[in-house]
Amino acid sequence: MRSSKERFKTLHGIFDAFTIKTLQSLSSKQMFELDTLSPISEGKEAYVLSALREIREERVALKVYFLQTADFNKMYYYIKDDPRFASLIKKRRKVIMAWASREHKNLHIAREAGILSPTPYIVKNNVLIMQFIGKEDGKPCPLLTNVSFSDFNEKEKENFFRECFRSIGKLRKHDLVHGDLSSFNVLVKDDAPVFIDFSHATPYSCHMGKQLYERDLKNMFQYFNKHRYGSFEEAKKIADKE
Ligand SMILES: Nc1ncnc2c1ncn2[C@@H]1O[C@H](COP(=O)(O)OP(=O)(O)O)[C@@H](O)[C@H]1O
Numbered sequence: 001m002r003s004s005k006e007r008f009k010t011l012h013g014i015f016d017a018f019t020i021k022t023l024q025s026l027s028s029k030q031m032f033e034l035d036t037l038s039p040i041s042e043g044k045e046a047y048v049l050s051a052l053r054e055i056r057e058e059r060v061a062l063k064v065y066f067l068q069t070a071d072f073n074k075m076y077y078y079i080k081d082d083p084r085f086a087s088l089i090k091k092r093r094k095v096i097m098a099w100a101s102r103e104h105k106n107l108h109i110a111r112e113a114g115i116l117s118p119t120p121y122i123v124k125n126n127v128l129i130m131q132f133i134g135k136e137d138g139k140p141c142p143l144l145t146n147v148s149f150s151d152f153n154e155k156e157k158e159n160f161f162r163e164c165f166r167s168i169g170k171l172r173k174h175d176l177v178h179g180d181l182s183s184f185n186v187l188v189k190d191d192a193p194v195f196i197d198f199s200h201a202t203p204y205s206c207h208m209g210k211q212l213y214e215r216d217l218k219n220m221f222q223y224f225n226k227h228r229y230g231s232f233e234e235a236k237k238i239a240d241k242e
């Protein structure tokens with residue numbers, strides 16, 4: 001077990017001073033314990049970690065957007081047409097914080113829509129804290145892309161397939177389209193799909209909505225197609241019916 005001082009040194013190696021301040025502030029509000037931080041994934045735009053939240057005796061997930069290396073030009077391009085961020089100005093920090101805030105808002109909508117997704121807890125600057133999807137010991141649930149569909153029995157396969165496309169439909173009904181859906185953004189918990197990574201999600205009613213919805217359906221179906229399961233027409237019908 002590393003000491004909290006050592007972990008803190010590690011944080012300094014990964015994050016800039018502003019981000020560390022934000023983490024410290026959230027930790028002082030008892031949103032998580034700083035010395036329990038443990039890395040899950042390092043992506044292009046964000047670092048995902050888990051930590052314990054003692055007062056609730058639970059594990060939380062933290063998504064920390066990189067302030068210095070994230071491609072904020074690309075991020076701005078993808079957020080500028082979202083009417084909820086119409087007044088956003090093209091400044092690095094502002095755009096990255098808007099991205100974190102958008103994911104937080106979207107996770108709330110996903111919850112309201114009644115789909116399986118992490119419950120959002122708080123967003124501050126470039127740090128989003130949400131429900132951890134995994135085991136108590138800190139092991140996150142596997143990504144769908146790493147799950148072998150043939151391990152499911154017939155009933156489980158059917159339920160899983162239906163649940164994926166019903167969830168896409170439920171989001172649309174709540175005026176949201178994920179926008180980056182595929183087996184790389186779905187976790188498998190108790191044989192059910194949990195959608196994650198909502199930072200791209202935009203209102204279905206905005207001008208790219210329908211196009212993104214169709215793309216999500218296609219990209220999600222690719223996983224089933226690879227396993228020779230179901231048809232695209234069937235998948236689309238399930239989603240459209242919601
Ligand atoms: N709430 C969560 N609980 C457990 N693991 C998570 C959670 N959110 C993300 N992860 C893990 O972190 C990885 C990256 O998260 P994601 O939101 O997809 O970010 P990105 O793809 O932008 O790097 C996921 O593939 C998943 O393994």
Ligand SMILES: [Mg+2]
Pocket residue numbers: 184185197
């Ligand atoms: Mg992802």
